[in-house]
Amino acid sequence: MSFRDTLAALKALSDENRLRALLACSERELCVCQITELLQLAPSTVSKHMSILRQADLVDSRKEGRWIYYRLSTEFATAPVRGLVEALRAQLTADPKWKRDRAALAEILAMDPEELCRRQTKAGSKESLCGDGECCASDAPTAGKERERS
Amino acid sequence: MSFRDTLAALKALSDENRLRALLACSERELCVCQITELLQLAPSTVSKHMSILRQADLVDSRKEGRWIYYRLSTEFATAPVRGLVEALRAQLTADPKWKRDRAALAEILAMDPEELCRRQTKAGSKESLCGDGECCASDAPTAGKERERS
DNA sequence: GCTATATTTCGCCATATAACGAAATAAGAG
DNA sequence: CTCTTATTTCGTTATATGGCGAAATATAGC
Numbered sequence: 384m385s386f387r388d389t390l391a392a393l394k395a396l397s398d399e400n401r402l403r404a405l406l407a408c409s410e411r412e413l414c415v416c417q418i419t420e421l422l423q424l425a426p427s428t429v430s431k432h433m434s435i436l437r438q439a440d441l442v443d444s445r446k447e448g449r450w451i452y453y454r455l456s457t458e459f460a461t462a463p464v465r466g467l468v469e470a471l472r473a474q475l476t477a478d479p480k481w482k483r484d485r486a487a488l489a490e491i492l493a494m495d496p497e498e499l500c501r502r503q504t505k506a507g508s509k510e511s512l513c514g515d516g517e518c519c520a521s522d523a524p525t526a527g528k529e530r531e532r533s
Numbered sequence: 534m535s536f537r538d539t540l541a542a543l544k545a546l547s548d549e550n551r552l553r554a555l556l557a558c559s560e561r562e563l564c565v566c567q568i569t570e571l572l573q574l575a576p577s578t579v580s581k582h583m584s585i586l587r588q589a590d591l592v593d594s595r596k597e598g599r600w601i602y603y604r605l606s607t608e609f610a611t612a613p614v615r616g617l618v619e620a621l622r623a624q625l626t627a628d629p630k631w632k633r634d635r636a637a638l639a640e641i642l643a644m645d646p647e648e649l650c651r652r653q654t655k656a657g658s659k660e661s662l663c664g665d666g667e668c669c670a671s672d673a674p675t676a677g678k679e680r681e682r683s
Numbered sequence: 684g685c686t687a688t689a690t691t692t693c694g695c696c697a698t699a700t701a702a703c704g705a706a707a708t709a710a711g712a713g
Numbered sequence: 714c715t716c717t718t719a720t721t722t723c724g725t726t727a728t729a730t731g732g733c734g735a736a737a738t739a740t741a742g743c
Contacts, residue, residue: 386630389621390549397547398731399540415690425733430691432731449689449740466620470613471539478536500689548701565720575703580721582701599710599719650719 388440392464395439400424401432403484405441405455406475409468410488412445412454416500420491421484535611538590542614545589550574551582552621553634555591555605559622560638562595562604566650570641571634591618 396402400422407413407421419429433453436442441464445452455468475481546552550572557563557571569579583603586592590610595602609615625631641649 384624386552386625386628389625390547390552393543393552394547397540397544400731402536402540402543424731426690427692427734428732434691446690446740449687451690467613467617470616474539474611474613475536480536550701574701576720577704577722578702584721596710599717601720647718654718 392439392441395435395441396464396467398432401436402471403481404429404432404453405436405468406472406481407484407488408442408453409455409472410485411492412452414450414452416450417488417491418453420494421487538610539613542589542591542610542617545585545591546617546621548582551586553631554579554582554603555586555618556622556625556631557634557638558592558603559605559618560635561642562602563638564600564602566600567638567641568603570649571637590614 396405403422404418407418413421415426415429415433418433419426422429422432424432433442433444437444437453441456442453443456445454546555553572554568557568563571565576565579565583568583569576572579572582574582583592583594587594587603590606590608591614592603593606595604605618609618
């Protein structure tokens with residue numbers, strides 16, 4: 384693991400959305416549409432982010448039908464990264480931001496992936512689990528699936 | 534101690550020159566002019582870099598007369614960062630790039646800091662330990678101080 | 684084969700970042 | 714106080730990066 388590779392991994396980790404994505408798929412494998420829903424970004428943007436994480440050997444990808452699943456790389460090319468991710472996860476369990484992500488993730492996992500993709504396709508419809516503009520802003524509503532844009 | 538702090542540290546580490554600077558002053562404290570010589574950048578640029586590292590709590594700074602010394606922080610902002618930096622150091626000891634830096638550093642440390650600064654002030658003089666354009670390119674000449682631009 | 688759809692690639696735009704040099708600041712030396 | 718000098722701050726510029734939407738790709742189902 385050279386200087387170059389290490390630097391690539393650090394660059395990959397230096398974006399907030401990528402770090403959130405990495406943490407998210409460190410718990411279980413996720414398909415792009417699920418990560419897209421979590422980050423509230425365009426699918427193309429998420430795809431790019433995941434590509435960067437994959438090129439840095441931080442995540443593995445697996446194709447199943449039309450879906451592509453990403454998960455934290457099992458054999459990190461870089462040992463430092465495994466330590467970092469584990470330390471991060473240990474540390475962030477209490478972090479409000481990551482808590483919110485986990486709550487949102489619980490909701491997302493409860494949904495049908497196809498439903499997620501359908502909503503993301505007709506992109507205009509302000510994709511959000513919450514009806515109001517500010518999605519799951521503060522004390523996240525721990526996993527209630529019966530939420531929909533009104 | 535939060536997601537934000539860890540992210541700031543990761544951002545700080547995601548630049549090649551900053552990573553080199555951090556590694557360099559993880560061995561011993563260095564003043565700006567020494568780091569400037571190592572990285573072959575303008576002093577103002579190095580100052581900015583060190584400021585970013587300091588704000589991320591990755592380095593401490595100490596003022597002594599006109600010189601300001603930087604060294605690896607003793608107490609990092611977040612635990613993940615501590616682990617990461619230690620792992621990085623352990624991992625990169627064998628890396629050729631970092632080896633070259635270490636060799637160059639040995640030369641720099643052998644020089645009088647005032648001499649370094651003097652050369653950096655009249656910036657035009659293509660600051661380099663070696664007379665030729667490519668500085669200490671490959672198998673660095675371990676510590677010989679009697680080198681000067683001809 | 685054709686259609687639908689999950690993901691990626693491409694082109695574009697706005698912003699962030701790293702670099703420099705010039706000017707400002709801070710601290711010894713005269 | 715004045716001069717020198719090590720470092721920082723400021724202003725500018727070129728490039729890198731993150732974001733989107735449109736078009737391309739790949740795969741399941743007909």
